[in-house]
Amino acid sequence: MKIPGSLCVISGASSGIGKASALELGQRGARVVLVARRAQELEQVEGEIRAAGGQAWAFPADLSRPEEAQRLGDWVLHELGTPEILIHSAGAGAWRFLDETPLEALQGLMDTPYFAAAYLTRVFLPAMLQQNRGFILSVCSPASRLVWPGATGYVAARWALHGLTEALRADLYPTRLRVCAFFPGKISDSEYFTRNTDTESRIPRIGRLIPEITSQQAALGIVRALEREARVWFVPWQLQAFDLLARCLPRLAEHLAWSSGARRKPQGY
Numbered sequence: 265m266k267i268p269g270s271l272c273v274i275s276g277a278s279s280g281i282g283k284a285s286a287l288e289l290g291q292r293g294a295r296v297v298l299v300a301r302r303a304q305e306l307e308q309v310e311g312e313i314r315a316a317g318g319q320a321w322a323f324p325a326d327l328s329r330p331e332e333a334q335r336l337g338d339w340v341l342h343e344l345g346t347p348e349i350l351i352h353s354a355g356a357g358a359w360r361f362l363d364e365t366p367l368e369a370l371q372g373l374m375d376t377p378y379f380a381a382a383y384l385t386r387v388f389l390p391a392m393l394q395q396n397r398g399f400i401l402s403v404c405s406p407a408s409r410l411v412w413p414g415a416t417g418y419v420a421a422r423w424a425l426h427g428l429t430e431a432l433r434a435d436l437y438p439t440r441l442r443v444c445a446f447f448p449g450k451i452s453d454s455e456y457f458t459r460n461t462d463t464e465s466r467i468p469r470i471g472r473l474i475p476e477i478t479s480q481q482a483a484l485g486i487v488r489a490l491e492r493e494a495r496v497w498f499v500p501w502q503l504q505a506f507d508l509l510a511r512c513l514p515r516l517a518e519h520l521a522w523s524s525g526a527r528r529k530p531q532g533y
């Protein structure tokens with residue numbers, strides 16, 4: 265996929281992986297539409313890209329609401345044209361056991377990333393199909409391949425995003441639209457774990473064997489996945505090695521995740 269000149273819509277562009285990807289793609293000549301709820305943060309990213317000579321547009325929107333996704337789609341298609349690249353990086357939600365999770369939070373976990381990605385893709389898909397060219401990349405969680413305890417709603421929502429991504433690839437098989445499931449390891453400088461309290465401590469200890477990466481390294485991984493039109497991409501490579509191990513030895517992987525993962529207090533399991 266050619267990056268310079270491509271119109272790229274990025275959700276979750278106000279922080280973390282989405283923001284780093286927007287800056288990286290803007291620097292490489294993509295025309296970037298930045299989407300998230302916080303206007304001020306988006307305008308800052310827009311300013312950084314423009315100051316470096318790139319093109320960017322901040323579009324504040326709550327993607328858990330289909331009408332907001334539609335408003336974004338109408339504006340982009342009317343003002344800028346059909347996107348070549350869609351990056352789904354909006355995501356939120358704390359890690360909890362199912363019965364610890366308030367109902368509203370459980371629904372919120374599905375809103376972003378799953379519904380946000382589904383609404384956004386749905387809005388642009390007809391035009392992208394007409395153009396018969398493009399790339400859709402979802403920032404998925406390793407939790408949709410290697411499951412761990414104490415994050416039930418989070419894991420299920422990430423499976424939903426991963427499932428959407430795989431299903432879209434099947435739907436789009438005969439077209440020239442490509443679809444990628446991108447899996448980053450733990451991001452050392454993301455806001456995710458400060459915004460979702462008591463979540464970081466639930467990462468299974470076995471996960472420490474996989475080196476952390478920065479959001480910039482994740483963004484470079486996304487660039488590589490785009491350039492190679494990859495179906496699936498992992499950063500760092502140790503995550504892929506773990507994934508392979510878990511596929512070959514699922515019972516061992518299950519045991520390691522459980523024995524080094526979150527436990528109930530008082531112990532109920």
Ligand SMILES: NC(=O)c1ccc[n+]([C@@H]2O[C@H](COP(=O)([O-])OP(=O)(O)OC[C@H]3O[C@@H](n4cnc5c(N)ncnc54)[C@H](OP(=O)(O)O)[C@@H]3O)[C@@H](O)[C@H]2O)c1
Nearest residue numbers: 276278279280281300301302327354355450451454455456
């Ligand atoms: N951090 C990690 O270690 C890690 C590792 C693997 C996978 N991931 C996955 O990658 C995704 C992004 O993580 P991150 O580390 O970049 O997190 P982050 O820094 O918290 O960024 C999340 C982004 O999503 C946006 N967002 C949340 N709800 C939204 C909504 N309703 N509408 C529009 N935008 C919304 C946030 O912006 P606003 O608040 O401004 O709306 C923010 O820009 C998540 O799904 C996460 O599960 C993260």
